[in-house]
Amino acid sequence: MFDISPQLDCAGRVLVLDRTRVMGIVNVTPDSFSDGGLHASVDAAVAHGLRLAEEGADILDVGGESTRPGAAEVPVEEELRRVVPVIERLARQTSVPISVDTCKPEVMRAAVEAGAGMINDVCALRREGALDTAAALGVPVVLMHMRGEPRTMQDDPRYDDVVAEVHRFLAERVFAAELAGIPKKRLVVDPGFGFGKTTAHNLALLAQLERFTGLGVPVLAGLSRKRSIGELTGREVPAERVAGSVAAHLVAAQRGARIVRVHDVAATVDALRVWEAVAAVPAPRRA
Ligand SMILES: Nc1nc2ncc(COP(=O)(O)OP(=O)(O)O)nc2c(=O)[nH]1
Numbered sequence: 499m500f501d502i503s504p505q506l507d508c509a510g511r512v513l514v515l516d517r518t519r520v521m522g523i524v525n526v527t528p529d530s531f532s533d534g535g536l537h538a539s540v541d542a543a544v545a546h547g548l549r550l551a552e553e554g555a556d557i558l559d560v561g562g563e564s565t566r567p568g569a570a571e572v573p574v575e576e577e578l579r580r581v582v583p584v585i586e587r588l589a590r591q592t593s594v595p596i597s598v599d600t601c602k603p604e605v606m607r608a609a610v611e612a613g614a615g616m617i618n619d620v621c622a623l624r625r626e627g628a629l630d631t632a633a634a635l636g637v638p639v640v641l642m643h644m645r646g647e648p649r650t651m652q653d654d655p656r657y658d659d660v661v662a663e664v665h666r667f668l669a670e671r672v673f674a675a676e677l678a679g680i681p682k683k684r685l686v687v688d689p690g691f692g693f694g695k696t697t698a699h700n701l702a703l704l705a706q707l708e709r710f711t712g713l714g715v716p717v718l719a720g721l722s723r724k725r726s727i728g729e730l731t732g733r734e735v736p737a738e739r740v741a742g743s744v745a746a747h748l749v750a751a752q753r754g755a756r757i758v759r760v761h762d763v764a765a766t767v768d769a770l771r772v773w774e775a776v777a778a779v780p781a782p783r784r785a
Pocket residue numbers: 523525527529530531532561563564565566599618619620640642688690691718719720721759
């Protein structure tokens with residue numbers, strides 16, 4: 499699928515990015531925007547994660563704090579209580595790499611000790627101590643763009659040029675991570691769909707996603723069931739936005755995304771397989 503295949507060593511579980519890989523979402527939260535409360539207990543979250551692995555997830559993203567617009571911050575002790583037991587049990591029961599979706603250095607450390615092999619940080623390691631903690635943990639890190647904080651980010655976000663501004667931010671965060679001792683081979687960037695962006699902003703970022711591949715690290719795209727998909731399709735209920743989400747992630751894959759972060763793993767895996775089969779057909783020889 500791709501000419502070069504970066505590899506992410508997730509604490510010994512290697513994720514080869516020779517094709518677009520599917521990150522399955524395991525939200526251990528009572529209030530996530532699309533599946534809040536469905537997997538809030540350890541047993542339910544572990545069962546959900548194993549189901550996503552069965553459906554073909556290449557990595558499982560375990561999060562204990564909703565980042566939906568308006569969400570309040572979760573105290574570190576509560577976030578630890580939510581994610582650590584889930585990561586511990588998933589790491590024992592599946593060979594699929596596990597990422598932890600957190601901004602907090604304490605949660606990063608505890609999650610990696612519990613068996614997580616990647617950090618997914620929607621704050622791009624901007625929290626106090628996060629850069630040094632991620633450098634010391636030695637696992638890959640997703641750096642995502644967010645304008646402001648979840649509580650206020652959707653209050654009328656404005657950009658002169660959203661693609662240029664997000665690109666500049668991610669370039670700065672890649673540089674900061676490298677300065678802190680995190681090599682590029684352990685970095686992934688993500689434009690942060692829905693994090694301080696209108697639907698027009700999200701569409702511009704998706705249409706020009708290719709530009710972010712120029713940062714020299716794999717690109718992750720996460721549009722799954724988000725408000726913009728609802729606006730474009732008229733689907734009010736997040737769980738009814740599967741087709742729109744799959745379409746968006748296919749476009750993201752075509753425009754260079756090496757990881758897509760999704761709730762609906764089976765549907766996404768099927769769509770990517772069909773696309774990859776077509777993409778693999780040799781170009782006709784010129785007459
Ligand atoms: N790297 C990355 N991480 C993310 N984490 C959470 C959400 C929000 O989605 P979800 O986890 O489904 O909702 P909530 O934050 O309400 O739990 N989106 C992203 C994203 O786009 N990229």
